[in-house]
Amino acid sequence: MRVLLVEDDSTLRAQLRAGLQDAGYAVDEADNGRDGHHLGAGEAFDAVILDLGLPVLDGISVLKRWREAGLTLPVLILTARDSWHEKVAGIDAGADDYLAKPFHMEELLARVRALIRRAQGLASPLLQCGALTLDTRSSRVTLNGQPVALTSHEFRLLAYLMHRPGSVVSRTELTEHLYAQDFDRDSNTIEVFVGRLRRKLPPDTIETVRGMGYRLVTPP
Numbered sequence: 001m002r003v004l005l006v007e008d009d010s011t012l013r014a015q016l017r018a019g020l021q022d023a024g025y026a027v028d029e030a031d032n033g034r035d036g037h038h039l040g041a042g043e044a045f046d047a048v049i050l051d052l053g054l055p056v057l058d059g060i061s062v063l064k065r066w067r068e069a070g071l072t073l074p075v076l077i078l079t080a081r082d083s084w085h086e087k088v089a090g091i092d093a094g095a096d097d098y099l100a101k102p103f104h105m106e107e108l109l110a111r112v113r114a115l116i117r118r119a120q121g122l123a124s125p126l127l128q129c130g131a132l133t134l135d136t137r138s139s140r141v142t143l144n145g146q147p148v149a150l151t152s153h154e155f156r157l158l159a160y161l162m163h164r165p166g167s168v169v170s171r172t173e174l175t176e177h178l179y180a181q182d183f184d185r186d187s188n189t190i191e192v193f194v195g196r197l198r199r200k201l202p203p204d205t206i207e208t209v210r211g212m213g214y215r216l217v218t219p220p
């Protein structure tokens with residue numbers, strides 16, 4: 001899962017980036033509205049955290065431009081404390097949720113999880129595929145109740161697939177959603193991570209669909 005973070009306060013941005021990365025997300029960031037808009041319009045993200053008070057281009061304008069261009073990705077806006085009119089303007093501009101400053105990292109993470117889940121039509125934070133369970137709250141994976149040790153890349157890959165059970169996901173899509181822009185992307189690494197993940201999961205959990213990509217198979 002890949003998240004775009006648009007926040008001009010460098011201290012807050014660093015805190016949010018660290019918290020999001022710890023929770024297993026790939027994070028791209030911008031410190032002004034123009035760069036944030038450009039990234040959101042041109043790159044693939046699973047969710048956006050958008051501050052409203054931004055230099056160069058304000059957050060509401062960024063959001064309006066994305067929505068006018070038909071971008072449907074989930075957006076969580078950060079608003080000033082007690083500013084109900086900002087919340088209203090943000091939601092009217094196309095925000096999916098809001099969080100007033102100051103907030104706890106745990107609440108932000110919970111809201112981001114919920115946005116990503118809902119975008120895939122999933123109701124529960126507990127994702128299941130046969131004996132395999134992924135708890136999006138703790139970023140833990142278990143198989144028949146036993147913990148499965150995964151690296152952050154393996155976890156991100158599995159989480160992306162488990163949010164889309166039964167759907168074919170291409171290597172390109174995986175590459176776009178698993179790595180931040182500055183990461184040295186190579187589609188061969190996806191095959192390497194799939195191979196590593198397969199060795200830790202029951203056989204045939206991740207099916208290769210020839211010429212198309214991969215699919216998470218739920219056992220009957």
Ligand code: CA
Pocket residue numbers: 007008009051052053054
């Ligand atoms: Ca700001």
